[in-house]
């Protein structure tokens with residue numbers, strides 16, 4: 058359900074690459090001179106908040122991004138604390154299986170059987186020892202062991218000694234970061250699920266599913282994509298300025314950035330300051346959005362003056378892009394069933410200067426089907442009458458598993474199940490079924506998801522097409538530049554599952570209503 062992060066957390070992800078230890082790199086035990094008392098206490102508070110966030114995200118199945126926002130505001134962390142907190146939380150979530158694999162090699166009992174706070178404390182310690190170069194490993198051990206004292210566990214002295222012993226054993230043995238090559242799929246195909254699952258920290262059921270569908274190499278490519286750190290990508294708001302102006306503003310502010318390879322509207326921020334702190338952000342110069350997401354509104358081919366429905370619109374990334382492509386002329390009706398998300402959409406409309414949008418809180422699952430739309434005796438109170446006029450184009454950016462954006466929401470890997478995909482399939486088909494008939498004959502609908510799993514993509518389109526021969530599939534190829542033709546599958550749909558442009562995994566199909 059979630060697309061690229063829209064909060065400032067996404068922007069804090071840039072950092073000095075030298076602070077990160079890559080798998081296989083050697084560990085430094087050298088004490089750094091910048092470990093002042095102030096820095097130590099800052100690190101300690103960031104660690105304490107990180108532990109709370111990781112525990113809450115697991116227990117209550119929360120989104121890490123939301124919990125990070127809440128917890129860091131409550132703890133009044135400054136920007137440097139927040140950066141460390143972000144690094145710890147996302148780093149641990151992204152490398153969870155690999156950390157457990159390493160810890161299991163030095164602990165005298167399985168990590169999975171430990172009380173949850175101890176599990177997370179060990180992962181936090183291991184991540185700092187194995188990945189972060191700016192924190193001396195011995196300091197990381199000491200500060201991490203201190204976290205045990207803040208827990209509500211009985212027998213804290215026992216757990217303090219245990220965490221200390223495991224992390225010190227890890228310090229002594231940290232030369233082998235990745236699983237043994239004998240279980241690497243390229244060398245030994247007998248245990249590919251375990252090897253990929255550990256190496257890329259993906260749950261085994263997910264890896265198994267991908268191996269069955271794509272083979273070992275295909276699954277490995279997908280796992281690599283999920284494990285990678287995503288780029289910080291922005292979309293220039295053409296209502297306010299052009300891409301070249303955005304790039305020169307960044308250059309003047311010391312922010313290194315480059316145009317995206319496919320999207321004509323995108324900019325990738327490589328390093329430098331925080332773009333959200335520039336006045337241009339508040340003035341609506343850009344929106345934080347992955348490149349794949351930027352391509353979806355273009356597949357619809359919106360024109361100035363048209364009437365367009367954005368059926369699942371919040372927080373408004375694609376709505377505001379549609380209005381920019383329409384040069385603010387014509388009308389966009391934006392619906393979402395979530396009042397809080399619709400509030401975000403309205404804030405984004407204001408910030409980005411999108412003036413041709415009417416937005417409504419509305420649950421599409423209650424939209425009357427085609428034969429009942431016009432002959433109801435009394436419309437429901439919340440029914441937007443604007444839906445009675447046919448639309449030229451419709452975007453249905455459907456709620457989905459968000460498998461394609463797992464690299465941005467690593468906690469979600471551990472919150473999903475294969476079973477949820479069949480529920481999503483039913484609801485996606487139902488939404489497509491209900492919205493399709495709002496199009497005028499000759500109109501175009503684009504169905505999109507930030508997932509490329511077949512249940513949510515090709516299978517939805519196949520079942521919809523079988524039931525509705527009046528909708529004709531059209532290839533998205535003409536809507537994309539030549540460089541992006543590799544993103545069009547053999548059926549003419551957009552699919553960025555594994556791609557050469559470092560985009561998230563999106564799917565989109567385009568259908569035209571013939572009668």
Ligand SMILES: C[S@@+](CC[C@H](N)C(=O)[O-])C[C@H]1O[C@@H](n2cnc3c(N)ncnc32)[C@H](O)[C@@H]1O
Pocket residue numbers: 058059060368369370371372373374375376392393394395398419420421422454455456457
């Ligand atoms: C993938 S997100 C949309 C992202 C949005 N298009 C953007 O680019 O910013 C899907 C949205 O569908 C909304 N949604 C889910 N079920 C819905 C329903 N039955 N009716 C209306 N909106 C729904 C969710 O609240 C969520 O905001």
